[in-house]
Amino acid sequence: MSPSSPILVLDSGLGGLTVVRSLQALMPAERIVYFGDTARLPYGSKGAATVTGFVRQIIHYLLPCDPKHVVIACNTATALAMPAIRQAFCDLPVSGVIEPGAKAAVAAAGAKPIPVFGVIATEATIRSKAYERAIHRRRHHARMLLRPAPLLVPIIEEGRTAADPLVRLALKQYLEPMLRHRLDVLVLGCTHYPILKDAVAQIVGPGVPVIDSAEQCAQDVALRLRARGMCCVPSQASDGLPAGELRTFVTDDPQRFKRLASRFLGVEIDLPVLVPPDELYRQQRIEALPVSIPA
Numbered sequence: 001m002s003p004s005s006p007i008l009v010l011d012s013g014l015g016g017l018t019v020v021r022s023l024q025a026l027m028p029a030e031r032i033v034y035f036g037d038t039a040r041l042p043y044g045s046k047g048a049a050t051v052t053g054f055v056r057q058i059i060h061y062l063l064p065c066d067p068k069h070v071v072i073a074c075n076t077a078t079a080l081a082m083p084a085i086r087q088a089f090c091d092l093p094v095s096g097v098i099e100p101g102a103k104a105a106v107a108a109a110g111a112k113p114i115p116v117f118g119v120i121a122t123e124a125t126i127r128s129k130a131y132e133r134a135i136h137r138r139r140h141h142a143r144m145l146l147r148p149a150p151l152l153v154p155i156i157e158e159g160r161t162a163a164d165p166l167v168r169l170a171l172k173q174y175l176e177p178m179l180r181h182r183l184d185v186l187v188l189g190c191t192h193y194p195i196l197k198d199a200v201a202q203i204v205g206p207g208v209p210v211i212d213s214a215e216q217c218a219q220d221v222a223l224r225l226r227a228r229g230m231c232c233v234p235s236q237a238s239d240g241l242p243a244g245e246l247r248t249f250v251t252d253d254p255q256r257f258k259r260l261a262s263r264f265l266g267v268e269i270d271l272p273v274l275v276p277p278d279e280l281y282r283q284q285r286i287e288a289l290p291v292s293i294p295a
């Protein structure tokens with residue numbers, strides 16, 4: 001790998017594109033390879049062994065891209081798979097979204113003696129208690145309000161906006177019970193949720209900081225790359241590929257992904273490369289053999 005090697009960002013679907021958008025804002029010269037496992041989403045209702053297997057398959061498939069850093073841009077996959085993935089790919093820098101989000105939440109709480117932290121996320125992320133552990137490592141005396149919000153991902157992926165009455169109703173259902181406990185900080189524990197961040201902020205009010213785990217993840221990646229001297233600058237691009245290039249791969253329905261991606265990124269993307277799940281399973285069985293990535 002070299003400074004001009006790409007950053008690999010993977011997620012179960014579209015949500016990780018909020019991390020991509022933040023990475024592009026912070027480091028516009030970086031090349032990014034994005035993999036959305038759209039055929040096997042949602043990860044949030046699956047077990048640790050299943051999610052870990054999916055993530056391992058994706059990373060194996062994209063190793064020929066020679067990534068300099070892997071971002072697990074999915075809170076569920078970070079919570080369930082991170083230790084096993086770091087062990088399986090011990091020579092590859094891997095980071096996720098939970099630790100940066102927890103760190104930012106603790107900083108936002110300030111000096112309050114017993115702050116109340118709220119987390120909305122998928123069922124699997126909440127069940128894992130990953131945010132609870134990450135926050136308590138930094139603030140031993142803290143109260144945690146953990147709330148699964150299973151309706152939000154499908155609502156967002158349907159293309160509904162904050163102006164939709166159904167979106168407002170779902171957000172109020174999840175957030176208003178937390179507010180009755182005098183919430184101090186709210187963590188958006190799913191990378192889909194930043195799409196609704198403004199609507200969330202309106203409901204919780206100006207006195208409650210809303211932590212965007214995708215934005216915090218991108219800042220963490222930028223710090224890690226700078227510390228290793230691995231940030232890309234256009235002058236280092238010697239292979240003819242453009243700086244700031246984004247390549248996308250999906251396991252199902254690339255047309256739908258392309259259509260919805262602009263909502264997450266703010267710009268249109270090229271049609272993603274389709275990688276059927278059978279190809280990932282087959283590649284896992286013969287992972288010792290070279291893998292060809294479509295151009």
